[in-house]
Amino acid sequence: MDKENLIEKYFEGTLTAEEKLRLDKLLESDIELKEEFNLQIAIKQVMISEGEPALKAKLKDLEKSYRSTNKQSISFLIKWPAAAILIIAFALVFIRTFTPKDVHEDLFLTYFTPAENIHYPITRGNVDNELKLAFSAYESKNFEQALILFKQLQESNEFNELKLYLGSSYLAIGDTENALEVLIITNLDDESSRYRIQWYRALALVKSGNVEEAKTLLNDLVINGDFELKKAQKLLEKLP
Known part of the structure; x- marks a missing residue:
């Protein structure tokens, strides 16, 4: 089954458990697919808040206007998801649903994706039960837990790299303020950890709307x- 069919079945609510797992893996590995997926979620939310019939009525008005100057049929525009871009344009113009903050949230x-655990691999032989x-x-x-x-482990000062996973957990639950307090790029001997923290700090800045500082970090990340x-x-x- 191709990507488009998986997304279509997601919105129809007909995905099997196996197909849901396949879609989740695809969204993790394919950025362009994830962007399209998030766009369609945003559009669907607009359709719900505005009312799908109202948006379709606007679409039909545009179709009539178009046909007055062009004899070609545009009935294909009525179909989902082919009409996605046009519908979102209507939403932007007529109901002004998206604000700059929404754009930043969508990019975030x-x-x-939560930071991968590369510092403290959990194995059967791990003797530190609290860490496990x-x-x-x-x-x-289970990011809250x-x-x-x-935090309890961090108090012992034995686990220097926990700030990455603390920040990642805060971002996963939507707590950007605490994430920014944790994701500080100082006193890090491990360059790999530094750039991981820098990436997640940049994402937190994007989400909070601090675009200029985020750009500075991202540019440094790309170069160095x-x-x-x-x-x-x-x-x-x-x-932007």
Whole structure:
């Protein structure tokens, strides 16, 4: 089954559990597909808030106007998702649904995935039960519980790299303010950790609307870094 069919079945609510897993994996690995997916979610939300019949009525008005100057049929525009771009244009013009903050949120959602645990791999032989519990919660996407356990571990000063996962957890639950307080690029001997933290700090800045500081970090990442370089470049191109 191709990507488009998976997305279509998602919006129809007919995905099987296996297809849902396939779609999740595709969204993690294909940025362009994730952008299209998020766009269609945003459009669907607009259609719900405005009322789908009202937007279709506007679309029909445009069709009549178009046909007065062009004999070609545009009935294909009525079909979903072919009408997606046109519908979102209507939403922007007529109901002004999207604000700059919404744009920043959409960009954040497109590029954010929780940080991969590269510092403290959880294995059966790991003797630190507290650390294992913390990362088990984190990798199970139970970020609230992970935050509690990470903070307890951080108090011991034995786990220097936890700030990356603390910041990632805060971002995952939508707490941008605390994420920015944690994701500070100072006193880091490990260059790999530095650029990972820099990437997530840039995402937090994008979400909060601090575009100029985010651009500074992303540009530095593209020029000097070793993490998410392609994503950083694409995000720079999309920032206003």
